[in-house]
Amino acid sequence: MSDRSWLAAASADVWHLPPGERRLAQAARLGARAADADLQIPEVAEGLLHAALSHWHTNGIAATDTAEVLHARATEMLDGARAVLAAAFDGYTRRTHAELARHDSARTAFVNDLLTGRAEPGHLAERAHRYGIRLSASHTVLVARGNGLDTDVGRRVDAALAARFGEGNTLTTIRRGDLVCVSAGGLRGIAAELAHLLLGELGAGTWQIGVGRPHPGLDGIATSLEEASNTLDHATKLGFTTSVLHAADLLVFPVLLRDRDAIVDLVTTVLGPLTAARGGPRPYLDTLSALFDNQGNHTATARQMHLSVRAVTYRLDRIKTLTGYHPGEPTQQFTLHAAVLGARLLDWPTPHPSGD
Structure with missing residues (x-):
């Protein structure tokens, strides 16, 4: 029996039931089965509507019916069809969502085992093959x-x-x-x-x-x-x-962090004197970061920080006075840059009262 051959009989079974909860429950089961069989929503609707038409021709018209009675029965049939389709689509959607959730759960569990390596290798290889x-x-x-x-x-x-x-x-x-x-x-x-x-x-x-x-x-x-x-x-x-x-x-950063004591020593030795600056070290660290991000260009640094070039130059001269290091000196630039990167990685400095 093919995946679709059952649909006509199942749709007829829905309409053989009297209106009410039993009919709607049967329609929901039909929708769930259709999802399992990989049928599409239009196919489900076509099957149910075709069965509804057959049911109407068999049970909906009598020779003695007046126009008013016929109209009432047609209205009842349309309302019934709307309810049946809604129940079938709900069953279809629920089963689809359940299958997606099961699929996602299995996939997530496999990826977790794959990434942590906790599962038995042979079983993991079998699942990986899927x-x-x-x-x-x-x-x-x-x-x-x-x-x-x-x-x-x-x-x-x-x-x-x-x-x-x-x-x-x-x-x-x-x-x-x-x-x-x-x-x-x-x-x-x-x-x-x-x-x-x-x-x-x-x-x-x-x-x-x-x-x-x-x-x-x-x-x-x-x-x-x-x-x-x-x-x-x-x-x-x-x-x-x-x-x-x-x-x-970014391989330099794991290298910096691999010897935490060394990078802490570099940061505190090179940048530590900035903690004595009025307002603390943050403005000077931000200036150095922007300067290095802009390849040493004072104008671009000033634009990024919304400062004048003169203000940037003043801060760099102040850094030279406090630390003894200036980014304009080629031999000192690398040390300053490494210290600034280390400060970012360590989230240095921790909050403290401003110096004088």
Whole structure:
């Protein structure tokens, strides 16, 4: 029996029942079964309406009916058809949503096991095969973070990426509020395509994508995820607003943080004297950050900070007086820049009373 051959008989069964809850419950069950059989809504409507027409020809007209009676019966039939269709569509929608939820739950559980490596490898490999993932291959993990990311967005992005790059080359889900995409390591254009999709879904300026480096094997997936997530964490601390950030471009920051004692010593030694400045160190740190972001251009720095060039120059001279370092000196520029980046990463300084 084909997926559609049962529909005519099932639709007739609905109309054989008297109007009321039993008929509507039967229609809802028909809708759920249609969803399981991958029928489309128009097919369900056509089946029920065709059965309704047959029911009308069989039971709705009598030779002795007056025009008023016929009109009343037609009105009753139309009201009944509307109720039956609504019940069937509700059953269809509920079953579809339940199946999507089950699918999302299974996918999320698999991705969690994949990224944490907690599951038994043999069972994990068997589940990975269903999604077209070869655990021995190299993979890249992308993490998107921002407002508005939910399961519906995740489904649409997953379908779009699969259509663009092919089933088995990408696996996308929502995990702990982030959108996580596991992609084949050699896949080109995946970050740009994901950015394009998020722009359409969420608009501009509300999200960022961190891209880990490709790594082989099961442990490599977890490593790439950590790199992508850390890249977004660093971007938040450093105030980076670029939409797509690659871990490979930010390798200096894990290096800085790997020896926390050393970076703390660098920050406090180089920038510590700024805590004695009137108003505290924040205005001077912001000036240095803007200066380095603008490749040392005083005019662009002043424009970004809504200051005069003279005010920027004064602050830089004040930094030289307090710390002994000036960004205009080539031998001191790198040390100052590293110290400023370290201060951002450490969220230095902690709030304290202003100095004199």
